Amino acid sequence: MSNLDRLRTAFRTALGLPEDLDVDRLEYRAIEQWDSLAHLTLIAEIEDAFDVMIDTDEVIDLSSFGKAVEILGKHDVALAG
Numbered sequence: 001m002s003n004l005d006r007l008r009t010a011f012r013t014a015l016g017l018p019e020d021l022d023v024d025r026l027e028y029r030a031i032e033q034w035d036s037l038a039h040l041t042l043i044a045e046i047e048d049a050f051d052v053m054i055d056t057d058e059v060i061d062l063s064s065f066g067k068a069v070e071i072l073g074k075h076d077v078a079l080a081g
Contacts, residue, residue: 003050004079007068010049014042027064050077 011023015033028034043059046068052075062068069079
């Protein structure tokens with residue numbers, strides 16, 4: 001499984017989304033499931049999946065799937081398609 005697929009799985013797991021839902025364009029609060037509590041669950045899921053520690057500023061900045069890719073890139077996680 002690629003790192004990009006692992007990130008998609010983290011989003012689906014944390015937000016309780018179906019496996020076939022495309023999350024690549026997902027944005028915070030664009031769906032009912034991604035509320036503030038689910039956001040923290042998502043952060044924990046990403047940290048566990050990639051063995052990284054996301055800092056407070058990054059937690060606040062993580063507003064979309066694309067932003068998660070960007071943040072993980074700063075943690076030297078390669079997320080090529």
